[in-house]
Amino acid sequence: MTYDQPAGSLESIVRDERAFRAWYDEVLPRVYRYLAARTGGDVTLAEELTQQTFVEAIRHRGSFDGRSDVVTWLCAIGRHRLVDHYRRHDREARRQDRLIEAHRLGKQPAWDGPATRDAVERALAVLPADQRLALILRYLDDLPVRDVAHAIGRTEKATESLLVRARENFRRAHGGQTDA
Amino acid sequence: MLDDQLRRLLRTLDDRSDPDPAFADALFERLSLVAHNERRSRGVMVLLAAALLTATLAAGAALGSGLIPVPWTSDRDDDPVAQGTPTPSPVASESARPSGTPAPSAIPADSVVRTTVDGLQLRESFSTRATSLGTLPNGSIGLVVGGPRVAEGMPWYLVAAPSLPPNTGCAGSLPLSGELTCPTWLGWITGADVDGTAWLTTTDVPGGCPEEPGADELGTMQPGFRIACYAGAELTLRGWYPAPPTGQSTCAVADPAVTWLVCGDPDAPTLAAEEGTVDVGPLRLTVDPASGVVLPEPGRWLEVIGHVDDPASERCGDAPGDLDPAWLIFHCRTQFVVDAVRPVSGP
Numbered sequence: 140m141t142y143d144q145p146a147g148s149l150e151s152i153v154r155d156e157r158a159f160r161a162w163y164d165e166v167l168p169r170v171y172r173y174l175a176a177r178t179g180g181d182v183t184l185a186e187e188l189t190q191q192t193f194v195e196a197i198r199h200r201g202s203f204d205g206r207s208d209v210v211t212w213l214c215a216i217g218r219h220r221l222v223d224h225y226r227r228h229d230r231e232a233r234r235q236d237r238l239i240e241a242h243r244l245g246k247q248p249a250w251d252g253p254a255t256r257d258a259v260e261r262a263l264a265v266l267p268a269d270q271r272l273a274l275i276l277r278y279l280d281d282l283p284v285r286d287v288a289h290a291i292g293r294t295e296k297a298t299e300s301l302l303v304r305a306r307e308n309f310r311r312a313h314g315g316q317t318d319a
Numbered sequence: 320m321l322d323d324q325l326r327r328l329l330r331t332l333d334d335r336s337d338p339d340p341a342f343a344d345a346l347f348e349r350l351s352l353v354a355h356n357e358r359r360s361r362g363v364m365v366l367l368a369a370a371l372l373t374a375t376l377a378a379g380a381a382l383g384s385g386l387i388p389v390p391w392t393s394d395r396d397d398d399p400v401a402q403g404t405p406t407p408s409p410v411a412s413e414s415a416r417p418s419g420t421p422a423p424s425a426i427p428a429d430s431v432v433r434t435t436v437d438g439l440q441l442r443e444s445f446s447t448r449a450t451s452l453g454t455l456p457n458g459s460i461g462l463v464v465g466g467p468r469v470a471e472g473m474p475w476y477l478v479a480a481p482s483l484p485p486n487t488g489c490a491g492s493l494p495l496s497g498e499l500t501c502p503t504w505l506g507w508i509t510g511a512d513v514d515g516t517a518w519l520t521t522t523d524v525p526g527g528c529p530e531e532p533g534a535d536e537l538g539t540m541q542p543g544f545r546i547a548c549y550a551g552a553e554l555t556l557r558g559w560y561p562a563p564p565t566g567q568s569t570c571a572v573a574d575p576a577v578t579w580l581v582c583g584d585p586d587a588p589t590l591a592a593e594e595g596t597v598d599v600g601p602l603r604l605t606v607d608p609a610s611g612v613v614l615p616e617p618g619r620w621l622e623v624i625g626h627v628d629d630p631a632s633e634r635c636g637d638a639p640g641d642l643d644p645a646w647l648i649f650h651c652r653t654q655f656v657v658d659a660v661r662p663v664s665g666p
Contacts, residue, residue: 153354159351159354163347164343167346171337172336172337175336176332176333177332186342190349193346197354223424223427226427256331256332259328259332263332269551275329278325278329279329279330281326294530295530296530296531297551300552300553301551313328
């Protein structure tokens, strides 16, 4: 069974409980993995965003026009929820800027650290929320800068500046973890 | 740093884990309920629509005849400020709005918002029992700097008027009272009625955000909009660095650790667009003494890299005193903080 459904068929799936469950079992892991990869290993947050995504999708299932893969559509909803989340937590995360600033005058570790998931997660975790989000959208979702700017509500120029700082801070944080 | 290298590192995040089965089951149950309720409500909505149309026509006739008072119209008899006692506002409790309007989603921090009703109360705290600081005309513009906090069934936002550049426009008076037409207020506003009808809506910065603002543009921009436009951005400006006037007053209202941000440099450095500007340019340059940035001798062109919304702003509210901590934090966030500076030959 494929779920690249034409417009309107999501409604028919939802009406049939068995079909709905089969559809859900197939798409849930893919959407969950998409969000889990972008929440720095925070399972609770990944589950919360997954829940928001599916509830919104079911509420607005009539707006799914079937022209894209339904998982692509769900991930797009999830990305919006992810952006909302990071915006809400942006101010909190800005406090972490102080930690980054504290490293600024320190030595500049090499960029190449171990390409392990844990190391990358830890490096991302110390970035301010806006920088983390910009990196994820640009390099994990492969969005062009213009689309990243649109997603986070900034100008392209401001987004480019943000990415420059995000890359630099990530480089320091990631390299710094190998210094111990 | 190579983009491909960064892309390769981030790709290690691609997750292969499955969602927890208990979570998956619980979510499916919820989705089934949502789908069921949606189908049910669609049927009910058809019936409600007819009823609502009838009710709206009747309410419109009653409003026109004065039988139903419009709750958010300023009424001096009900104004808690005029009465001198903090009493519940009639704004939230006596609404004649139709119910069933979808609740608006939370407005993110640093959004620019506009009021959609006349006479919306600005309060000291997020409660209709909190002291009213005055009322806002319809269309008032502000920046969300806190909230939402839910109280009495309504979302509350801490909103700051964008304020004004130095030496311009109206003078804000304290304490606030009456209709607040000067954009220098800060307080809590209900973002929506209990039925979800929005009283605040997000809007764009009036006039937009110049992509590469000059010293004049940034200096004369309403300070709150600097946050809306450029929080998190690195700004590079060129401008004339005039010799500051002598005899600057001192300022001692802040936590000593952030005096530089609250009060500014005692030498009062500024940046102007025009060569030969004397004393004061429109953009104040704020320098963190711990940053190691040293401004050169004045009377020359400078290229300055800096930012607004410095993280140290969070500490500006720590100081004891009469000034509202939220206002101090807002003020500090609007300051242009210098990260680097170098003399240049011209604009």
